Amino acid sequence: MPRTAYLNPSGMTTPALAAKKTDRPIGNSPECVKDYIHHIKSYMRDVCCSMRGGMGMESHYVDAHLVQRKLLIKSGKNANKCLEKELVVLSDSERKKAKLDRSQLFHNSDSKPKQSVALLGKAGAGKTTFIQRLCLDWASGSLRQFQFVFLLNCKILDLTKSTYSLKGLLFDLSMSPRCEDSDSMFKHILSCPDEVLIIFDSFDHIKDFEGLLQSPAKSHTNTKYTIKQLFSGLFQKEILSGCTLLIATRPKDVLNQVLRKMDSLLELCGFSPEDIELYTSKYFGDASLQENALKQIKTDRYIFSLCSNPLLCWTTCFLLEHQESCNDLPSTLTDLYQRATSKHLQLASLENSSLCKNRKQLDIPQLCKMAWEGFKNHDTHVNPGSSTELLGCALKSGILASYKTSEGQENHFADLFTQNLLSAVHLVQSKQVNEKMVVANSVVHQKKRKVQGESQDVLQRFVTGLVFQKASDGVSILDSSVNIKAKRKAVETHLESMKPNDLVPARLLELFHCVYETSSAKFAKLLLKNLPDNLSFYGTQLCPSDVYVICHLLRxxxxxxxxxxxxxxxxxxxxxxxxxxxxxxxxxxxxAHTADTIGLWEDLHQSNDELNLKSAIEKFTLHPFKATEGYHIESLPVLVQIHREKKLPMSELVSALDKGVPALRHLQRLEFELGVQNGPELFPKLVEVLPSLQSLQHLDLEKNQIGDSGAEKLAGVLHFLECLKLLNLSQNLIGDAGVEKLAKALASVPSLQSLSPLLFMHLVSLHNSAIFPDMQVFLFSFSLIRLWNDCIPYGVFEHLRLQDPRIRSL
Structure with missing residues (x-):
């Protein structure tokens, strides 16, 4: 029987999983239950013991670390009424502190049980292999809080058919062996739902996810539902309440709808430099081969950066294992995958000449066309009616993977990179595809469209790379006889017309990658010529290969x-x-993140690189500073301490800090937008740093509900802000007591020109009521009064201007 093809190379051996145990022995269970559990475990040990390329799980698995992520619900003054869901950004140091291992996957750090866990990771990060390893752990006696583990591969699930019951989902569609007495087993499962783990792998392959949580299944009986309804019922605890769900998906894709309701969000980290070395050394058994491979990978900085992705690390090792010693490593992602895929086909033809005697007899264009049709439909499935010879060779080469389903066998493309490369080959070399279609799927486009997923990003890189790449000698998926000059010219024209200044950060990054894939100095210089002076990658997570590409082009x-x-x-x-x-x-x-910047300074100081330390301190800027999340404020007190003490934490005086931190000295604009949820709590931290911001001119504190206590704290430091011109305290629940404190302090800020209207009117009312006798002197100290507020009616504003000619709109 073909293996279930849980294929993805993320690594090697670790000690046995020491998961939290509830110690509920199955000895009290019926004999049929114990027999079936033993049968499942034996089956999983057989199925999950190998990884891609035939490597053993126990000998070649590199233990991938997890990072605990939290969901950010924006509540600042610019947040929409509907909650915006994003992952909280972690600094490099925070990511290291938040690392977990497999044993902590279901660990409860608080009293709330983790009944729904999301495992997030980009394509090739090793989600499937991690799950495979987890199932092997359970089969080997760990994860003892679960009597049953059911693994569902979403690649082969049809969510539209209303033909499934909960029992059918668990026993017929999961990666579990056939159960002779499924009725008795299902009855036992219903009696202990908290001992059941259900894993949905490849969740991003779900094609019909509109209204994913609507119409949940509500019955455990033989009522027929769609798989979507069954998932909704499990997730919303309408059926099998108490069971644990583990859902693996890419972060940009389908799971975004349910992120806010997950009990735990975990991100699967890529390989660290140490992991790359460990994996490479395990891949090559021979010591001399290990040394040579490691030397080649570490020498080529681009390839080394790609190897932070476990799948690309495996691909690189495979290519090194089989390429001629005189060949250089690929310089682009396109070249890497083109060479690796061609080599897979060549080896398959040599191994089984009866299936695929040589490349000329293989219908590679047909395989590429199938990949493209699947890409358009967000489907990895291969048409079973295809040539037996072609499917046989593609399966043998590892380009396709076979999965057992309730209706037989299904063939799917093994990974996103392989399918996208073949799709790109079809677009570039097929005569049925015109130049317009090629341009539409290459580079990026100016018009703002729906945020594209990772699959589209990879396709764009491959298409752009292929139109500029020449077919290599020997076996290749590229046909050197095909004339692609017109398509290359169309892509060139599109590249030349690009306006990087109009691109959002994520698309700007993709443009960098597409230009890099051309391997053209001409287009690199053209890109840099058209770039804005202020580059922004704000909010775009940069992996090692992203950093390499940006640096390479900026040179x-x-x-x-x-x-x-x-x-x-x-x-x-x-x-x-x-x-x-x-x-x-x-x-x-x-x-950059303040904590990361301080970490950079410490790294440079510890390596005695004083010249670059001085440069990094001088280059760092905070202007304009906009705090929308807690972590934007939390690191500022440390930065202020460095500024005052002129030294880094845990170090002696640093000559590069003789004049403090220039970024603090030169900061002129600060907007505190943490909103009612976090504003009152973190406002004291802001007050702590304000005395060091002596160049500050614009301080916007709107909609943070700091109250009278916050106003009193602010009043205590306002006299340090000698350059302050604008102060916005609108919608902060400040009463008479707070205004009185502020009034006295504001009188010591002669540079102040603009106040929020409600605060100014409150000051006027205090003057009229004679509560504060010196208010008149303060009010007349303003040479100009700028008021801004959309809520002030035009007639009222004009009346105010007649009362006091100093009043102007802002």
């Missing part, structure tokens, strides 16, 4: 005599990547 800036400011806030960039980017001569200023 052309010296020939164009261009310099840039770069915004790396909320980019989750590792310290090593930040160090590389900030060290570029063309970068004159950078924004």
């Amino acid at each position: 052309y800036a010296s020939t164009l005599k261009r310099t840039f400011s770069i915004n790396l806030q909320d980019a989750c960039i590792p310290i090593s990547g930040l160090k590389e980017l900030v060290g570029l001569k063309c970068i004159k200023a950078f924004w």
Whole structure:
């Protein structure tokens, strides 16, 4: 029987899983239950013992770390009424602190049980292999809180048919062996739902996910539902309430609808540099081969950055194992996958000449067309009516994987990269595809469309790379006889017309990647010529290969005599990547997570790199500073301490800090937008740093509900802000007591020109009621009064202007 093809190379052996145990022995269960559990475990040990390429799970699995993520619900003054769901951005140091291992997957750090867990990871991160390892752990005696583990592969589930019951879902559609007495077993499962773990792998392959949580299944009996309804019922605890759900998906895709209701969000980390070395050494058994492979990978910085993705690390090792020793490593992602896929087909033809004697006899264009048709339909399934010879060779090569279903066998493309490469080959080499279609799926486009998923990003890179890549000698999926000059010219014209200044950060990053895939200095220089002076990758998570591509292209800036400011806030960039980017001569200023910036300074100081430390301190900027999340404020007190003490934490005086931190000295605008949820709690931290912001001119504190106590704290530090011109305290629940404290303090800020209207009117009322006799002197100290508020009717505003000619609109 074909294996269930849980294929993805994320690594090697670890000690046995020490999961939290409830110690509910199955000895009290009926004999038929014990026999079936033993049967399931034996079956899973057989199915889950191998990874892609035939490597053993026990010998080759690199234990992937998890990072606990939290969901951010925006509540600041610009948040929409409907809650916006995003993952809280973690600094590099926070990510390291939040790391977990497999044994902590279902661990409860609080009293709330984890009954729904999301496992997030990009394509190739090793989600499927992680789940495979988890099932093997359970089969080997760990995860003893679960009597039953049911694994469902969403690639092969049809969510539209209303023909399934809960029992059918668990026993017929999961990766479990056939149960002779499923009725008795199901009855036992209903009696102990808290001992059941249901895993939905490849959840992003669900095609019909509109209204995913609507019309949930409500009956455990033989009532027929769609799989979507059964999932909704399980997730909303309408059926089998108490069971645990583990859902693996890519972060951009279908799970976004249910993220806010998950008990736990876990992100699967890629390979660290140490993991890459460990995996490579395990892949190559021979010591001399290990040494040579590691040397080649570490020498090629682009390939090394790609290897942070476990699947790409496996692909690189496979290519090194089979390529000629004189060949250089690929320089682009397109070349890497084109070479690897071609090599897979070549090896398959050599191994079984009866199936595929040579490339000329294989209908590669047909395989590419099937990949493209699947891509358009968000489907990895291959038409069973295809050539037996073609399917046999593709299965043998590993391009396709076979899955057992209730209706027989299904063949699917093994991974996203392989399917997308073949799709790109079809677009570039098929005569049925015109230039317009090629351009539509290459590079990025100016018009704002729905945010595209990871699959579209990868396809764009491959299409752009292939139109500029020449077919290599020997066996290749590319046909060198096909003329693609017209398509190349169309892509060139599109690249030349691009306006990077109009692109949002995520699309700008994709443009960088597409230009890199061309391997063209001409287009690299053209990109840099058209880039804005202020580059922004704000909110776009940058992995090692992203950092490499950005740095590689920015090095052309010296020939164009261009310099840039770069915004790396909320980019989750590792310290090593930040160090590389900030060290570029063309970068004159950078924004980044404050904690990561301090970490960079400490790293440079510890390595005695005082010259680059001085440069990194001078390049760092905070202007304008906009705090929308708690972590934007929490690191500021440490930065202020560095500024005051002129030294880094846990170090002696640093000469580069003789004048403190320039970013604090030069900060002129600060907007505190944490809203009613976090504003009152974190406002004291802001007050703590305000005395060091002596150049501050604009302080916006609107809609934070700081109250009288917050106003009193602010009043205590306002006299330090000698340059303050604008203060917005609208909608902060400040009463008479708070205004009185502020009034006295505001009189010590002669530079102040603009106040929020309600505060100003409150001050006027205090003057009229004679509660504060010195108010008149303060009010007449304003040479100009700027009021802004959409709620002030035009007639009222005009009346105010007649009363006091100093009043102006803002």
